[in-house]
Amino acid sequence: MSDDARDEETVTVAHGGGTGRTRDFLEDSVVPRFGGDADGLAVGLDALDDGAVHEIGDRSVVVTTDSHVVSPLSFPGGDIGRLAVSGTVNDLAVMGATEPLSLTCSLVVEEGVSVGLLEDVLDSMQAACEAAGCAVTTGDTKVMGSGDVDGVVINTTGVGVLPQGEHVPDAGLSPGDKLVVSGPVGDHGITLLAEREGFDIEGDLTSDVAPVNDLVAAALDAGTVTAMTDPTRGGLSTALNEMARKADVGALVDETAVPVRDSVAATGELLGIDPFDVANEGTVVFGVDAATADAVVDALRATPLGADAAVVGEAVAEHTGRVVLDTGFGRRYLSEPEGEQLPRIC
Amino acid sequence: MATEADDLKFRDPEAAQELAADIETQMERIDDPVEIMHVCGSHEQVIAKFGLRSMLPSDLSVTMGPGCPVCVTNMPEVDEAVALAEAGTTVATYGDMFRVPGTVKSLADAKAEGAAVEVVYSASEAVEYAAAHPDEDVVFFATGFETTAAPTAAVLQADPPENFYVLSAHKYVPPAMEVVAEMPDTDVDAFLAAGHAATITGYGLFEEFVDEYDTPVVVGGFEPLDVLYGVRRILEFVESGTSGLDNAYPRCVSRDGNEAAMSAIDEVFALTSGEWRGIADIPDANFVLREAYAAHSARRQFDVDPVSGDGDPLTEECICGDIMAGTATPEDCALFGEECTPQNPVGACMVSDEGTCKIRHEYGGHPEL
Numbered sequence: 001m002s003d004d005a006r007d008e009e010t011v012t013v014a015h016g017g018g019t020g021r022t023r024d025f026l027e028d029s030v031v032p033r034f035g036g037d038a039d040g041l042a043v044g045l046d047a048l049d050d051g052a053v054h055e056i057g058d059r060s061v062v063v064t065t066d067s068h069v070v071s072p073l074s075f076p077g078g079d080i081g082r083l084a085v086s087g088t089v090n091d092l093a094v095m096g097a098t099e100p101l102s103l104t105c106s107l108v109v110e111e112g113v114s115v116g117l118l119e120d121v122l123d124s125m126q127a128a129c130e131a132a133g134c135a136v137t138t139g140d141t142k143v144m145g146s147g148d149v150d151g152v153v154i155n156t157t158g159v160g161v162l163p164q165g166e167h168v169p170d171a172g173l174s175p176g177d178k179l180v181v182s183g184p185v186g187d188h189g190i191t192l193l194a195e196r197e198g199f200d201i202e203g204d205l206t207s208d209v210a211p212v213n214d215l216v217a218a219a220l221d222a223g224t225v226t227a228m229t230d231p232t233r234g235g236l237s238t239a240l241n242e243m244a245r246k247a248d249v250g251a252l253v254d255e256t257a258v259p260v261r262d263s264v265a266a267t268g269e270l271l272g273i274d275p276f277d278v279a280n281e282g283t284v285v286f287g288v289d290a291a292t293a294d295a296v297v298d299a300l301r302a303t304p305l306g307a308d309a310a311v312v313g314e315a316v317a318e319h320t321g322r323v324v325l326d327t328g329f330g331r332r333y334l335s336e337p338e339g340e341q342l343p344r345i346c
Numbered sequence: 347m348a349t350e351a352d353d354l355k356f357r358d359p360e361a362a363q364e365l366a367a368d369i370e371t372q373m374e375r376i377d378d379p380v381e382i383m384h385v386c387g388s389h390e391q392v393i394a395k396f397g398l399r400s401m402l403p404s405d406l407s408v409t410m411g412p413g414c415p416v417c418v419t420n421m422p423e424v425d426e427a428v429a430l431a432e433a434g435t436t437v438a439t440y441g442d443m444f445r446v447p448g449t450v451k452s453l454a455d456a457k458a459e460g461a462a463v464e465v466v467y468s469a470s471e472a473v474e475y476a477a478a479h480p481d482e483d484v485v486f487f488a489t490g491f492e493t494t495a496a497p498t499a500a501v502l503q504a505d506p507p508e509n510f511y512v513l514s515a516h517k518y519v520p521p522a523m524e525v526v527a528e529m530p531d532t533d534v535d536a537f538l539a540a541g542h543a544a545t546i547t548g549y550g551l552f553e554e555f556v557d558e559y560d561t562p563v564v565v566g567g568f569e570p571l572d573v574l575y576g577v578r579r580i581l582e583f584v585e586s587g588t589s590g591l592d593n594a595y596p597r598c599v600s601r602d603g604n605e606a607a608m609s610a611i612d613e614v615f616a617l618t619s620g621e622w623r624g625i626a627d628i629p630d631a632n633f634v635l636r637e638a639y640a641a642h643s644a645r646r647q648f649d650v651d652p653v654s655g656d657g658d659p660l661t662e663e664c665i666c667g668d669i670m671a672g673t674a675t676p677e678d679c680a681l682f683g684e685e686c687t688p689q690n691p692v693g694a695c696m697v698s699d700e701g702t703c704k705i706r707h708e709y710g711g712h713p714e715l
Binding site for chain 2: 011020256338
């Protein structure tokens with residue numbers, strides 16, 4: 001890019017939206033700028049996976065990091081504290097590291113935020129840590145002037161250890177693998193959009209934000225998991241497309257098999273936003289060897305978060321890099337949402 | 347209380363397969379290609395989202411005409427909104443106008459550079475924003491057809507705050523249908539008219555059109571079964587070689603429509619001729635504020651001076667206009683999916699969730715899936 005074009009292009013919300021623009025930014029501007037050797041690196045930055053994997057001795061060490069911003073700070077089902085722990089624990093878990101070793105907590109706080117609110121957020125982090133069986137072991141606190149940052153930003157970095165070679169990439173799908181979703185899709189994103197828009201919607205809209213490491217462990221114990229990711233920003237649509245693209249396979253998904261709560265589906269229609277396109281914070285998408293798919297679903301359903309787990313489709317050799325959705329009426333592509341999710345006119 | 351509505355299943359795939367089988371039989375009897383044009387982005391959404399085209403015989407094409415209000419909003423109108431935002435007013439806009447490119451930039455670009463742009467769901471939300479921010483001049487960028495023109499009219503009639511202004515880019519659909527019907531390249535056998543616009547105008551509005559153009563018009567709803575039912579009804583007209591008008595959305599649409607809404611529109615707006623982006627200068631199809639509402643007219647109260655400029659040279663290659671006239675498909679466009687994507691749209695059809703190109707890009711066309 002010429003210097004003029006560089007100066008003209010500004011960062012927009014879409015750069016951080018978790019979909020195409022984010023991927024372009026990472027591939028064009030971030031990944032090429034970092035290099036050098038890292039000991040025993042098995043999964044690095046260029047994989048754009050949920051975390052990095054180092055092979056050290058007979059162990060694999062998984063490292064992941066995430067900065068958490070959310071508006072509003074507190075929402076039905078959770079708050080930024082629960083999100084900050086779950087997000088990082090879940091990124092470790094979907095790499096296969098279901099027993100997080102250590103978690104950092106780096107706070108950036110806007111001057112003027114009440115100490116009480118901050119303590120509530122920290123309590124919520126500790127509660128989520130207890131649920132996940134991990135602990136915050138180091139951290140940092142910075143305060144910025146009023147208006148320089150929006151409330152509270154929390155960065156968490158997680159480290160997990162597992163036997164060498166047992167990590168699960170999100171690129172491991174093969175044709176014939178079944179696609180399994182661990183629970184209802186769209187709860188977090190639709191709940192937040194409804195909150196943000198100030199819609200007074202009666203019903204049971206609640207974020208799914210939760211650590212999923214026990215759920216993932218149950219799946220790994222029960223069958224052969226070939227690929228795994230958590231469909232956060234960009235939602236199920238983005239997760240499935242990335243899994244298909246990275247593995248050079250197609251995905252055929254039965255829309256009617258994907259669990260979506262009625263309240264989420266209805267609110268999504270009202271907002272003009274597809275529940276498949278929005279973030280989940282306590283849901284996992286698995287690729288599973290077909291022979292063990294039923295066992296994995298049964299194991300997931302026996303966990304507290306996995307009651308609605310279901311096989312939703314399969315990887316196929318055709319349509320490489322794309323997701324084909326059977327709507328029950330006809331078929332069409334399921335594409336990644338692009339940029340910010342905007343409400344529609346009619 | 348159980349009502350009849352409780353028993354209606356608009357998303358029954360089995361009923362849809364039955365309708366599709368009927369349609370296939372009709373097409374076999376007609377034994378000629380048939381082109382149906384619909385004029386509504388919501389129709390295109392439901393057709394694409396449910397994969398309905400993959401249920402239809404290949405010689406039956408259902409194309410979208412000038413039915414995306416975002417797409418037909420003219421570039422200078424976007425430029426006006428951008429100029430107002432850059433001049434320091436707060437521009438409140440529907441979400442789908444946010445990224446529509448003007449000559450040089452979109453409202454999203456203006457916001458990224460620091461201008462005040464608020465995304466709202468409704469005209470009344472824009473009014474609420476103005477009331478809550480008395481120190482700001484709030485301009486509602488009023489876009490859309492009769493369905494959104496009526497609520498804009500209603501808030502203006504309800505004595506809005508002094509700092510609330512309207513930049514009207516509202517459009518009126520029926521004259522655009524006439525323009526498309528008269529286009530020499532158009533080969534439309536029948537129209538599937540937009541049910542929600544007809545809830546306002548009433549379906550009786552199309553009687554003259556049917557007589558004048560000898561083309562069947564069926565008003566259709568927005569569930570997948572509504573669309574398939576509307577298509578089957580249209581093919582009945584085509585098969586019998588007659589033109590006619592039918593209301594296939596009677597649970598919402600009446601012959602006379604919403605008279606209160608129509609009279610509000612009529613009191614607040616006058617119709618004037620103007621350009622629909624990429625299509626044509628269409629007579630009496632643009633809603634402008636009447637003199638009585640000059641105090642709330644952004645065009646009257648602010649010296650709007652949109653930057654002209656060279657803009658994106660790719661715009662010259664954009665064929666949105668032909669696509670909206672039904673004479674070309676997105677795949678005919680050299681830019682489609684290459685230089686023009688939802689992330690970097692060249693034409694408005696790639697911006698809105700109701701735009702043909704965006705929908706085709708997201709859901710695919712009529713592929714053998």
